[in-house]
Amino acid sequence: MQAWHFTEMPYPDLPPLDTLSTMRVSIPSKLYDPKIGAELYNRYLDEHMLADELGLNMLLNEHHQTATCINTCAPLSAAILARQTSKGRICILGNPVANRADPIRIAEEMAMIDCISRGRLDVGFVRGVPYEIFAANTNPTQTVERLWEGIDLVSKAWTTTDGPFNFEGKFTHKRAINLWPRPYQTPHPAIWITGSSDIENIKRAASRGFVFATFLQPHEKVKWMFDGYRSAYRDTGLPGGGGTAYMPLVYTADSDEEAEKGARELTWYLDAKSEPQYRNPPGYVPVEYNVQALKGTFTGRTDAMRKQSIEYLRDQGVIIYGKPDDVAKQIKRLYGLVGGFDHLLMMGQAGHLNHEMTKRSMTLFAKEVYPQVKDLARTRPLEAQAAE
Amino acid sequence: MSVAERTASIVNVHGIDIDVEIRGSGAPILLIPSEEGLEAQLPVIDELAKTHNVVIAFPPGFGRSERPDWMSNPDDLAYVMLDLASQLGLEKPALVGFSFGGWVAAEMAVKNAGAFSKLVLVGAVGVKIGGPYDVDIQDLWVQHPAKVAAFKWADPEKANRDYSGCSDEELSIVARNVESFARFGWEPYMHNPKLKHRLHRVSIPTHLIWGDKDGVVTKDYGRAFAGLIPGASFETVANAGHYPQLEQPEAFAKALTKFLR
Numbered sequence: 001m002q003a004w005h006f007t008e009m010p011y012p013d014l015p016p017l018d019t020l021s022t023m024r025v026s027i028p029s030k031l032y033d034p035k036i037g038a039e040l041y042n043r044y045l046d047e048h049m050l051a052d053e054l055g056l057n058m059l060l061n062e063h064h065q066t067a068t069c070i071n072t073c074a075p076l077s078a079a080i081l082a083r084q085t086s087k088g089r090i091c092i093l094g095n096p097v098a099n100r101a102d103p104i105r106i107a108e109e110m111a112m113i114d115c116i117s118r119g120r121l122d123v124g125f126v127r128g129v130p131y132e133i134f135a136a137n138t139n140p141t142q143t144v145e146r147l148w149e150g151i152d153l154v155s156k157a158w159t160t161t162d163g164p165f166n167f168e169g170k171f172t173h174k175r176a177i178n179l180w181p182r183p184y185q186t187p188h189p190a191i192w193i194t195g196s197s198d199i200e201n202i203k204r205a206a207s208r209g210f211v212f213a214t215f216l217q218p219h220e221k222v223k224w225m226f227d228g229y230r231s232a233y234r235d236t237g238l239p240g241g242g243g244t245a246y247m248p249l250v251y252t253a254d255s256d257e258e259a260e261k262g263a264r265e266l267t268w269y270l271d272a273k274s275e276p277q278y279r280n281p282p283g284y285v286p287v288e289y290n291v292q293a294l295k296g297t298f299t300g301r302t303d304a305m306r307k308q309s310i311e312y313l314r315d316q317g318v319i320i321y322g323k324p325d326d327v328a329k330q331i332k333r334l335y336g337l338v339g340g341f342d343h344l345l346m347m348g349q350a351g352h353l354n355h356e357m358t359k360r361s362m363t364l365f366a367k368e369v370y371p372q373v374k375d376l377a378r379t380r381p382l383e384a385q386a387a388e
Numbered sequence: 389m390s391v392a393e394r395t396a397s398i399v400n401v402h403g404i405d406i407d408v409e410i411r412g413s414g415a416p417i418l419l420i421p422s423e424e425g426l427e428a429q430l431p432v433i434d435e436l437a438k439t440h441n442v443v444i445a446f447p448p449g450f451g452r453s454e455r456p457d458w459m460s461n462p463d464d465l466a467y468v469m470l471d472l473a474s475q476l477g478l479e480k481p482a483l484v485g486f487s488f489g490g491w492v493a494a495e496m497a498v499k500n501a502g503a504f505s506k507l508v509l510v511g512a513v514g515v516k517i518g519g520p521y522d523v524d525i526q527d528l529w530v531q532h533p534a535k536v537a538a539f540k541w542a543d544p545e546k547a548n549r550d551y552s553g554c555s556d557e558e559l560s561i562v563a564r565n566v567e568s569f570a571r572f573g574w575e576p577y578m579h580n581p582k583l584k585h586r587l588h589r590v591s592i593p594t595h596l597i598w599g600d601k602d603g604v605v606t607k608d609y610g611r612a613f614a615g616l617i618p619g620a621s622f623e624t625v626a627n628a629g630h631y632p633q634l635e636q637p638e639a640f641a642k643a644l645t646k647f648l649r
């Protein structure tokens with residue numbers, strides 16, 4: 001099992017949350033102090049550099065127009081880490097290809113970072129969460145199609161090495177596509193993709209050898225998704241060769257009290273507020289889901305999690321916290337409950353969790369937990385009888 | 389009051405299934421509903437059906453009409469609706485469109501005004517009047533639902549619809565109407581930049597009916613829209629928002645029947 005350090009790079013120094021209607025999309029930038037922001041950017045990058053020193057990998061993402069994540073251009077932070085670190089893998093999870101105008105620009109950025117890092121890059125693609133629709137102004141009814149057209153085009157651009165080709169797709173038209181540089185890794189870096197409920201999308205990812213990642217879900221649902229993945233899994237021999245990844249909130253501490261304190265700080269992420277119209281843009285989810293919404297029986301993942309106690313979240317594997325041996329035990333339990341997984345994506349920093357507490361947890365994890373879980377077996381195709 | 393005979397059916401228009409309801413007989417009226425899709429329930433329809441052949445037709449993506457994947461804006465929808473009118477053999481119907489349906493009707497009229505006797509646009513969207521920073525058409529998707537209700541209705545309570553008695557099939561139509569509205573109106577937001585340069589082609593008597601409290605497209609927008617169509621007249625309905633036909637059905641009925649007479 002590979003372990004990854006992750007923070008959304010939040011800007012938590014906000015007025016009391018009950019005085020804000022939203023932390024996303026329309027929160028005024030006068031609430032952002034550039035001097036505080038500068039400290040935060042450098043601090044979060046320092047924590048990734050510490051992850052590298054400790055033998056952990058580095059996971060990055062991006063969001064826009066939100067205090068929950070000031071990493072608005074993940075390729076920029078990935079490029080910095082490509083140069084400032086030397087061992088760990090760097091993964092952007094992901095490039096919002098459905099929300100960016102030009103997939104070829106993404107292909108170029110990733111190829112360049114892969115070269116600077118000497119082949120340490122994994123490249124994730126995401127459809128983008130609902131509230132991203134507004135900053136990108138993508139038609140919310142077509143993001144899945146855009147995602148796949150974009151991934152296919154990026155892959156083709158990376159692997160076409162004998163001169164230019166034209167592309168006339170549904171969402172992108174380009175002429176004389178001829179990528180310089182091409183990626184350091186051949187044929188191209190491992191591709192990751194995220195998902196939560198669309199099982200066909202998950203199987204599609206598996207059949208192409210992509211790593212499938214999901215976040216903060218109850219373990220039964222994670223198992224359902226990972227079983228779907230493993231039922232269609234085909235190892236393509238790419239770097240990384242597919243696999244499954246799960247993100248819980250993780251806090252490791254010297255005592256139970258400190259562990260719970262750290263874990264409670266991390267739940268800031270689950271409490272992030274947004275106005276209702278940002279959560280379900282028209283056509284973002286299929287008609288069947290919106291029929292449920294009209295009946296009042298579909299509320300979305302984060303809402304369901306927000307209302308739960310920390311003990312419930314720990315039982316579900318959504319939060320993992322404790323002393324090192326307890327953390328290792330919880331990871332192994334989760335591993336068993338979901339049918340195994342390959343990548344532990346640890347949201348080890350969120351909200352107001354300070355630098356010292358973040359470093360302590362990362363260090364304890366790397367030195368005392370990681371050795372206990374590192375050798376857990378990799379994802380394998382689902383046994384035929386288990387699939388029935 | 390006797391209710392005119394109703395026929396609800398699916399008409400295949402060059403491979404595309406279109407949801408059509410036909411009532412009454414007489415001079416034809418082709419009616420394109422709003423994104424809310426509630427106009428078929430208006431009493432004025434039955435009133436008109438006593439002396440007219442009223443055809444209520446849902447554009448692709450709305451009602452039970454199919455939505456081919458290649459379609460991206462009301463320009464595409466307009467061709468299908470023109471084909472439908474021709475296929476049904478409607479002899480120069482009056483064309484009436486509401487809100488988004490008004491946009492579709494305007495796109496139809498610029499393509500072939502000669503196919504219609506009159507044009508009525510009710511709270512129509514579809515043109516951009518001001519500059520890039522001007523909010524000509526309120527953004528219905530980025531603002532809080534309470535604000536959107538206040539833009540749409542003179543009485544915002546009207547935004548609260550009770551879906552408890554609806555079947556899954558009916559709810560699917562509601563949900564898909566919302567989806568199609570976004571598919572076709574997301575960008576450019578609720579307008580076709582080319583439409584205003586084509587509206588001079590609308591050579592038939594045209595009347596615009598507007599809610600005087602419309603906050604989605606104000607009556608100033610409505611007047612400017614009317615100004616783009618040669619000879620078009622404009623009137624407002626008191627105490628009505630974006631859907632005067634739903635909010636003040638009697639006053640709306642008077643305005644409509646007077647112009648169609």
